[in-house]
Amino acid sequence: MADDSIPVSADVPDSPFRTTGTDHVTVWGSNAEETIAFYRDLLGMPLVMRQPNLDDPSQTHLFFDTGDGRILTVFVSDERSSNRGRLRTQVGGVR
Incomplete structure (x- = not known):
């Protein structure tokens, strides 16, 4: 269970490091x-x-x-087919 005593805030914390974004x-x-x-044809990216x-090197890196x-x-491989069914996200997965 999450610790509700830790405040949620958009204020920059007092920390030794600062991130400026992601690559x-x-x-x-x-x-x-x-x-x-x-990504390109449907979402327009x-x-x-x-x-x-x-x-x-057996995979391709698309930007x-x-x-x-x-x-x-996105890392892709022509050996992987798309799963069009409902997927259950595992720990660490992305939705």
């Missing part, structure tokens, strides 16, 4: 064709870069502009 957020996708169809995943110059990247 990009990366998620796992299925294959390139269906991922591009979703331009595909601005494509390169091999530097940690695993989409979210509309304000910030980037969403």
Whole structure:
């Protein structure tokens, strides 16, 4: 259960470090064709870069502009098919 005694606030905390933003957020996708169809063709995010995943060259790293110059990247593999059914999000998963 969450500790309700910890205040929720948009005020910048008194901490030794400050973040100024993120470079990009990366998620796992299925294959390139269906991922591009979703993010570019349906959501209107331009595909601005494509390169091999530097940690695993068997995958591709797609970079989409979210509309304000910030980037969403997706690791894809042509060996992964899309799951069109309802997915149960596991611990650490993204919705």
